[in-house]
Amino acid sequence: MATEEVNKPSSLPPYPEMIMEALESLNKPNGSNKSAISSYIESNHGELPETHATLLILHLNQMKESGELVFLNNNYMKPDPNAPPKRGRGRPPKPKAALPLDTVVAPPRPRGRPPKDPNAEPKPKVVSIASGRPRGRPKKVARSAAAASPGAAVSSGRPRGRPPKVKPQLTEVSVES
Template sequence: MAAEEEDPRMHPLPPYPEMILATVAAADDSSGTSVSAISDYVESCHGGQLPLAHASLLAAHLARMTEAGELLLVGGSYFRPGPDAPPPVKRGRGRPPKPKLPVPVDAAPRRRGRPPKPVDPLAPVKIPRPRGRPPKNAPGDADPDGAALAKRPRGRPPKVRAQFTEVGFV
């Protein structure tokens, strides 16, 4: 064949977006068209040719068309956008940021970290101590009692054996 003609059996179904738009146009309902109504209409027109994954394909195409702005989703019903409809707003990934509160001009910026505790005027004055672990006493230092510090040997102490005394028989 010189001119190759497309076999109509190769593509029995029109693309899903075309079927969806035809369904919404055919319904022409002021309250919109629900997912179940779209699915029923497509099944009635192309019943024996639909794939097994028709429900998931329909849901995916509806989501894609809504995101692209080809359809509007209002309260669970799909509409064709009018000529004065705003363009779709595509959100980025992740959680949207919280709205910023206006900062008064005369307010001082907040300091980092935990805020300081309120000062009690009746509390006794604390004497500041140096930071960190206190230094070890030198081996030549003595306790305030006057007793010298004895250094223990390394390792486990030897086991103490009980002393046996001879018991005489009478």
């Protein structure tokens, strides 16, 4: 903000005042855009700093964020005093019922999973008794060196791959004429 004061000539009013003056004098029903406000300020206040464009944008954004100006369809305008306040995004919260005065409210629970207790005893692993086997996928069994080599063929009596489709036998039919 200190650089603003150095660049700005002393005869100029503050930017928010110049912006409001421009909006009042332009008096358009749909508001005025940035270039119209800038040209009005340049025509009425002759000596402007070199950083006029950036200062104007900065002050317009600040005034928009604070609610002094409304930005609609690329135009800036004064807010309507009779308009309802702008609602935020999302669903509005449900109204809360009033609690009696002597009620003590507990603090809300923190989000997420609670941390593990380092002093607690570890739980024993549960083995399924119904089938006699442990839960989950069985462990891989290491193969012997002879079976793992690709040259060694293990014959199980069946050839590798999918068996061929069985085709029905064709019977000869003789045609007598």
